[in-house]
Amino acid sequence: MNLLLMVSFSSIAGGIHHWLVSNIASELLAKVIEMVIAGVALLLFLVPLCFVLGYMERKVAGFMQMRYGPNRVGPYGSLQIVADTVKLLMKEGLTPTGSDKFLFNLAPVIVVVTCMLVIAPIAFAKDFQLWDINIGVLYVSAISSLAVIGILMAGWSSYNKYSLLGAMRSGAQIVSYELSVGLSLISIVILTGSLKMSDIVMSQETGWWIFRGHLPVLISFVIFVIASTAEINRAPFDLAEAEQELTAGFHTEYAGMKFAMFLLAEYINLFVVSAIAATLFLGGWMPFHIGHWEAFNHIMDYVPSSLWFLSKTFFVIFIIMQFRWTFPRLRVDQLLTLEWKYLLPISMVNTILVTVMAIMGWHF
Amino acid sequence: MFLTEYFRTVYKGVRSLLIGMKTTGYYFTHARKEIKTEEYPDNRATLTMFDRFKGEVTMPHDDNNEHRCTGCQACEIACPNGTIKIITKQELQPDGKKKKAIDTFVYHLELCTLCNMCVTACPSDAIKMGQSFEHSVYDKKQLKKVLNKPGSKIMEGVE
Numbered sequence A: 001m002n003l004l005l006m007v008s009f010s011s012i013a014g015g016i017h018h019w020l021v022s023n024i025a026s027e028l029l030a031k032v033i034e035m036v037i038a039g040v041a042l043l044l045f046l047v048p049l050c051f052v053l054g055y056m057e058r059k060v061a062g063f064m065q066m067r068y069g070p071n072r073v074g075p076y077g078s079l080q081i082v083a084d085t086v087k088l089l090m091k092e093g094l095t096p097t098g099s100d101k102f103l104f105n106l107a108p109v110i111v112v113v114t115c116m117l118v119i120a121p122i123a124f125a126k127d128f129q130l131w132d133i134n135i136g137v138l139y140v141s142a143i144s145s146l147a148v149i150g151i152l153m154a155g156w157s158s159y160n161k162y163s164l165l166g167a168m169r170s171g172a173q174i175v176s177y178e179l180s181v182g183l184s185l186i187s188i189v190i191l192t193g194s195l196k197m198s199d200i201v202m203s204q205e206t207g208w209w210i211f212r213g214h215l216p217v218l219i220s221f222v223i224f225v226i227a228s229t230a231e232i233n234r235a236p237f238d239l240a241e242a243e244q245e246l247t248a249g250f251h252t253e254y255a256g257m258k259f260a261m262f263l264l265a266e267y268i269n270l271f272v273v274s275a276i277a278a279t280l281f282l283g284g285w286m287p288f289h290i291g292h293w294e295a296f297n298h299i300m301d302y303v304p305s306s307l308w309f310l311s312k313t314f315f316v317i318f319i320i321m322q323f324r325w326t327f328p329r330l331r332v333d334q335l336l337t338l339e340w341k342y343l344l345p346i347s348m349v350n351t352i353l354v355t356v357m358a359i360m361g362w363h364f
Numbered sequence B: 001m002f003l004t005e006y007f008r009t010v011y012k013g014v015r016s017l018l019i020g021m022k023t024t025g026y027y028f029t030h031a032r033k034e035i036k037t038e039e040y041p042d043n044r045a046t047l048t049m050f051d052r053f054k055g056e057v058t059m060p061h062d063d064n065n066e067h068r069c070t071g072c073q074a075c076e077i078a079c080p081n082g083t084i085k086i087i088t089k090q091e092l093q094p095d096g097k098k099k100k101a102i103d104t105f106v107y108h109l110e111l112c113t114l115c116n117m118c119v120t121a122c123p124s125d126a127i128k129m130g131q132s133f134e135h136s137v138y139d140k141k142q143l144k145k146v147l148n149k150p151g152s153k154i155m156e157g158v159e
Helices: A002-006 A009-023 A027-064 A080-090 A101-117 A136-144 A147-157 A161-192 A197-202 A214-231 A256-281 A294-302 A305-326 A332-360 B002-029 B074-078 B117-121
Strands: A123-125 B056-058 B084-092 B098-108 B128-130 B144-146
Touching: A009 A027, A009 A123, A027 A080, A027 A256, A027 A305, A027 B002, A080 A256, A101 A136, A101 A147, A101 A256, A123 A197, A123 A305, A136 A161, A136 A197, A136 A256, A147 A161, A147 A256, A161 A197, A161 A214, A161 A256, A161 A332, A197 A256, A214 A256, A214 A305, A214 A332, A256 A305, A305 B002, A332 B002, B074 B084, B074 B117
Parallel strands: none
Antiparallel strands: B056 B128, B084 B098, B098 B144
């Protein structure tokens, strides 16, 4: 039992690092091998995660609409997503005539790559992080807005009016919702005084920001969740995809594996956004601590940090999924009204409140 | 004035969204009780259809193999697409008079849209909508049905 507690992700990573450094003469080669291992580990984590999220989404949707969801393939339908993936692998990767073939094939890659880039500064467990840069939050907000390029590329190169309309909508949507996401991230940066992800997590040792920051941080958490739901193009903000109006929006023309990559990107984005919300507002891998209850805090410390991180992330993922199956979709003008008339002014005032709170030291 | 209106909108919006989330959250947490799905081929033994479900036109017969159809052909006239064909005969009564009665009540299920107009047109409640719905067959001819059972006759007192 004691041994089991000693093994953590950071010790595994540290062990691999020491082994590589001591056994491989060339420093560059060791670094390259380390990067390859990290990339493969990330893929091995993300692809099964997308299976889990796909299954979870369909089950959540089913239960919220008073039906079962998938329940035929495998126990409780758990192999349904595997069956769907095999089907997508078998399908022909069609490139329509008249499309810009290079951009058309490049777009899904760009979408997946951008959403995987955002994962780099996320702390999965204690001392277990791919890249702890000192501008973590800035990096996240900068890279996550790049995803729209892939979507625009897909819509533009498809040679299809629905795809183009979807892509244009996506552009308008990301440009506007980026602001609210940025402002709500800034409120945590103000309180922490650092853009570094590990500093932000460490600052929540005595309590998560959502509890310590009173109402303003709660408001910015809500705004972050709403705006990032819009940023990752999920219903009720799925205007870029818009099954109801634009068949499938920007990925109308895609089939087979290229389509599957858009799906993969959607779920990775969902995970990334939830992970960032969990890191900034819910304490990342930090266990749940209550003030001076030493015994309680000590018991909480025994739960592995990766488990804390994943459970918080899945909590936010569940909320975003519940949004999808509860709220009605917005029209384009309603979407922009919500951002420019409600979310942006509120988050601006909220930023001032947070700043005053941070200067006066009113938070716990 | 503007600000109060603004905050009222925000409050109303947030409140209605929370009510929606409460509803779906209830469905999610009480899934076992709330799920309405009928797992049809599996639950065939226990499946019960609703009273108002219209599966096919049937003619109920009682224990003495008697039906209530007088052969008035009101249903045949009411039917919008010629689903019902009634072949009548003249039956000799004990008192020597002749009376109209049905020989065969032909019902073409393949033409029927289950609009219920024949049932409402019937003056003597002889036909009813049945609950059975598994009608698929390989040959169209099997869908032509004779509703009155062989050897059946009209019930006493139905005119």
